[in-house]
Amino acid sequence: MQQPVLSVERLNVSVQTADGWCPIVSDLSIEVAASETLCLVGESGCGKSLTALAIMRLLPRGARIDSGRILLGGADLAALDEPALRDRRGRDLAMIFQEPMTSLNPVMTIGEQITEGVQRHERVSSAAARTRALELFNRVRIPDPQRRLAAYPHQLSGGMRQRVMIAMALACRPKLLLADEPTTALDVTIQAQILEMMAELRAEIGTAVVFITHDLGVVAEIADRVAVLYAGKIVEQTDVVSLFDNSCHPYTRGLMRSIPRLSRQAGGAVVDRLTEIKGMVPAPTAVPTGCAFSPRCASATEQCAVEPFAEPLAPSHLVACWHPETAGLAAIPGGAR
Amino acid sequence: MLSTVPVFIFVALFVFFLLRITPGDPAIMIAGDQASSAQIETIREQLGLNRPLLDQLLAWAGQLLRGDLGRSVFSDIPVTRLIGQRLEPTAMLALVAIVLAIAIALPLGTLAAVRAGGVADRIVMAFAVLGFSSPVFVIAFLLVYLFALTLGWFPTQGYVPLSQGVLACLHSLILPGVALALLYASLLARVTRASLLEVLSEDYIRTANAKGLTPARITIRHALSNAAVPIVTVIGIGMAALLGGVVVTETVFNIPGLGRLATDAIQRRDYPVVQGLILVFSSVYVVINLLVDLSYVLFDPRVRY
Ligand SMILES: Nc1ncnc2c1ncn2[C@@H]1O[C@H](COP(=O)(O)OP(=O)(O)OP(=O)(O)O)[C@@H](O)[C@H]1O
Ligand code: SF4
Ligand SMILES: [Mg+2]
Numbered sequence: 001m002q003q004p005v006l007s008v009e010r011l012n013v014s015v016q017t018a019d020g021w022c023p024i025v026s027d028l029s030i031e032v033a034a035s036e037t038l039c040l041v042g043e044s045g046c047g048k049s050l051t052a053l054a055i056m057r058l059l060p061r062g063a064r065i066d067s068g069r070i071l072l073g074g075a076d077l078a079a080l081d082e083p084a085l086r087d088r089r090g091r092d093l094a095m096i097f098q099e100p101m102t103s104l105n106p107v108m109t110i111g112e113q114i115t116e117g118v119q120r121h122e123r124v125s126s127a128a129a130r131t132r133a134l135e136l137f138n139r140v141r142i143p144d145p146q147r148r149l150a151a152y153p154h155q156l157s158g159g160m161r162q163r164v165m166i167a168m169a170l171a172c173r174p175k176l177l178l179a180d181e182p183t184t185a186l187d188v189t190i191q192a193q194i195l196e197m198m199a200e201l202r203a204e205i206g207t208a209v210v211f212i213t214h215d216l217g218v219v220a221e222i223a224d225r226v227a228v229l230y231a232g233k234i235v236e237q238t239d240v241v242s243l244f245d246n247s248c249h250p251y252t253r254g255l256m257r258s259i260p261r262l263s264r265q266a267g268g269a270v271v272d273r274l275t276e277i278k279g280m281v282p283a284p285t286a287v288p289t290g291c292a293f294s295p296r297c298a299s300a301t302e303q304c305a306v307e308p309f310a311e312p313l314a315p316s317h318l319v320a321c322w323h324p325e326t327a328g329l330a331a332i333p334g335g336a337r
Numbered sequence: 338m339l340s341t342v343p344v345f346i347f348v349a350l351f352v353f354f355l356l357r358i359t360p361g362d363p364a365i366m367i368a369g370d371q372a373s374s375a376q377i378e379t380i381r382e383q384l385g386l387n388r389p390l391l392d393q394l395l396a397w398a399g400q401l402l403r404g405d406l407g408r409s410v411f412s413d414i415p416v417t418r419l420i421g422q423r424l425e426p427t428a429m430l431a432l433v434a435i436v437l438a439i440a441i442a443l444p445l446g447t448l449a450a451v452r453a454g455g456v457a458d459r460i461v462m463a464f465a466v467l468g469f470s471s472p473v474f475v476i477a478f479l480l481v482y483l484f485a486l487t488l489g490w491f492p493t494q495g496y497v498p499l500s501q502g503v504l505a506c507l508h509s510l511i512l513p514g515v516a517l518a519l520l521y522a523s524l525l526a527r528v529t530r531a532s533l534l535e536v537l538s539e540d541y542i543r544t545a546n547a548k549g550l551t552p553a554r555i556t557i558r559h560a561l562s563n564a565a566v567p568i569v570t571v572i573g574i575g576m577a578a579l580l581g582g583v584v585v586t587e588t589v590f591n592i593p594g595l596g597r598l599a600t601d602a603i604q605r606r607d608y609p610v611v612q613g614l615i616l617v618f619s620s621v622y623v624v625i626n627l628l629v630d631l632s633y634v635l636f637d638p639r640v641r642y
Contacts, residue, residue: 058546090549097547102540107562107637116558117548152638168548 004031005208006055006093006176011068011078013047013054013232015284022284023066025051025232032176032208037199039219039240040212041255042229043281048212049098051229052178055210056095057085073175091121093176094169100162100185104153110164111149114171121172136167140197159190166198173205180212195222216255220244225316228252231282231292234310238317248313248324250297251277291322299323341627348619352612353397357390367410367606380410384608406613411605416613419598426496427594429506430586431579433514438522439572445522446529451556453534461526468523473582477516477589484512494591513590517582521575528571532564539563565636573629577622 013025025047032038040048053059055070057077070077073092077085097103105113114136115129124132130149137145140163153161162182169177179198183191199222202209211222219226223240228249236249247253254277279296282288288295290305297304303322310320364381365372381387384407385396400407406416449461468476485493497509536542537560545559587596595614602610633640 056547058543086549086551088549089547095547097540097544099540103544105541105545105559105563106639107565108559116550116554120549120551120554154639165544168544 002033004033005072006030006032006210007069007071008055009069009071011051011054011070012066013050013059014064014066015050016062017285019285021064021066023232024063024284025054028068028229028232028234030210030227030234030237032210034175034206034208035203036224037202037209037211037222039223039226040210040229041214041216041219041226043214045281045284046229047232048214048229049180052095052180052210052212055176055178056089056093058089058095087121090117090174091172092174093178094172094174095178096162096165096169096180096182098180098182098184100158100165100182103165104161106153109150109152110156111151114149114164114168117168118171132171133167136171137163139170139201140164140167141193142167159186159194162186162194163197166194166201170201170205170207174207177202177207177209178212179209181214182211183218184213184215191218192221198222228255231287232284233292233320234318235293235321236317236319237310238314242314242317246326248317248319248326249321250299250323250325251293253325254296291320299325341623344623345620348616348623349398349401352615353394355615356384356608356612357386357393367608369606383408383410401616406616407609409602409607409610411602411607411610416609419610420595420613420617423593423595423598425499425594426592427583427587427596429499430510430513430517430583430592430594431576433507433510434517434521434579434582435572435576437514437518438525438575441518442522442525443529443568446526447533447556447561449526449530450533450537451552453530458530462530465523465526468519469527471519473516473520473585474589476519477513477586480512480516481589494589496590496592496594513586513592516589517579517586520582521579524575524578525568525571529564529568532567533560536560536563562636566633569629569632569636573625576625580618580621 008028008030011025011028012023014021014023016022028051030038030040040051042048050059050063053063054065055077057065057070057080059065065078068078072088075084075088077088077093080088104110111130111133114133115126118124118129118132119126133149134145137148142148142160142163148156148160153164156164162185166182169179182198183194186194195218198209201207211218213219219240223243225237225239226243227234227237228243228247228251229235230251236243236247236252238247243252244256247256258277277296282292282295290307291297291300294300294304301323306322308320308322310318313319313324313326362377364377364384364386367384368377368380385393388396404417406420408415409419412419445461445464449458452458481493484490491512492509495509497505499506533556542555542559545555550559583594584596584599586592587594588600591597595617598610599614601607602614631642634642
């Protein structure tokens, strides 16, 4: 892999609960290169959003970074103070949020919401900032951009608002874009359009993208590499092809099996939901010791009472499991243990 | 907004019947216990109380439409002229109080919200509770004692009319203005803090932070503009509440305004004047509410009339 744009090293995030600080993200390490998309996948509540917010250093009250480094462009974001972070947010790194309906200010025109970011980071006239906003609106394919600049968020549909959010995030051509389920709230056709457009823009600007989703269909469409999160830990990290062809962690394989598949029958397509992963995601306060997945894992043994560490099964294919299902890897020399 | 007209009609009817449905003979009530029967009869004549109720009502409505509020029983001067003479001091006092209250409350309420839970927040909120729970006359006496009697910076009482210079007029209104403003400022600071706190936890504030905007821009442009509707509403309600405080303040500081006119009129049972004042105060109230409603258009693009 080329020199990473973002490199997160052993990030630990915890949140405040009734019984004190409870770890949510544990020893998370990821790297993303320019023009590369890393997908963070995992079930609801596994800590995807908190990871992205921690990288932005925008954790809500009641959540904090305990340790770890967040290296972006030579600086450790985790060690910067607020004024230094404000100079970087929006310029070096930007984020698209999960909620397109509430993430725009209802009483400001969307034009102002875009230009204010440009003018914060670049010495440009307001006319130049407007021109930039128009360009961006064209890029994200917002029809009638001139008129839309003067519109308020409530006058736009969800899909349009998310396009505005994307334009806003890319306004200063950031090195890193964090996209937190940007299409989950949208319907499928619009989702496909937006994913395609994001892929184009990523290639054009050369932005490194961390894309959060729990939809493996989206992963297949947009990811270069994938990190699978379970209870705040990365259990498997690999490129998108080997994830779908030979995932090794029992949890990842469970996720794969639970993708609804179309089984063709004479009468037409029937959605056939295969095996769900049995059991429930543990609450953050009740994560089992050892392998967090063990209560739900069919391959679990006594050994799994000790926490497995992430090991490369193949070059750049990390798995944290004592008994990885390596059937598909046997052919790779030095792949299986 | 359309309710403005019915509200006016309702107030006018209320004022009309207030006198007529009170138990006992209104003429005796106005004239007082010691009045001779001749005096009582004069008052009855003057107010038309000896005519049928419907006649009285139509006459009253006709008067109102002509802008005639009758004559004072006490001095026989037209009520509109009496009110006109006293309007300036009250309007100036209310204006000074409102401007002071906004100037005190908006920055402090904002500071408290931005530093929620911190020392500044606690100090501001403690003062807000104090200001809210201290009667106007207590604040007034303290202010007079400190700034007029001890330091001698301001006069202890009296009003300098605008015609003698704007600065002199404002100077005479500083102490009464502050006394009146504190209660109102306490209310406004609390509302500013509460609305701002709510707005500051919204998703779009996080978006603004994600753009790297400065705290000043986020607070003023993004947060305050969203908190404007509740704040302006309270400014409007507060103006109405202010009218009550005006009466007390004018009495304490001996300002010849509508409040004093009202106290005098009530003491003298000068019923036409009291009626006129109720009408004027309610009109002001209705107009302020109307303006507040209309102002929402300025603050929230989602509001359309
Ligand atoms: N401000 C907070 N205070 C306390 N707990 C929090 C806070 N924010 C998140 N959490 C908890 O942290 C855990 C991870 O939350 P996070 O939002 O990162 O999940 P997620 O993976 O993004 O889920 P989803 O797919 O539903 O968006 C959850 O259990 C959540 O309840
Ligand atoms: S470590 Fe053990 S329990 Fe955990 S996933 Fe692997 S086999 Fe299952
Ligand atoms: Mg999330």
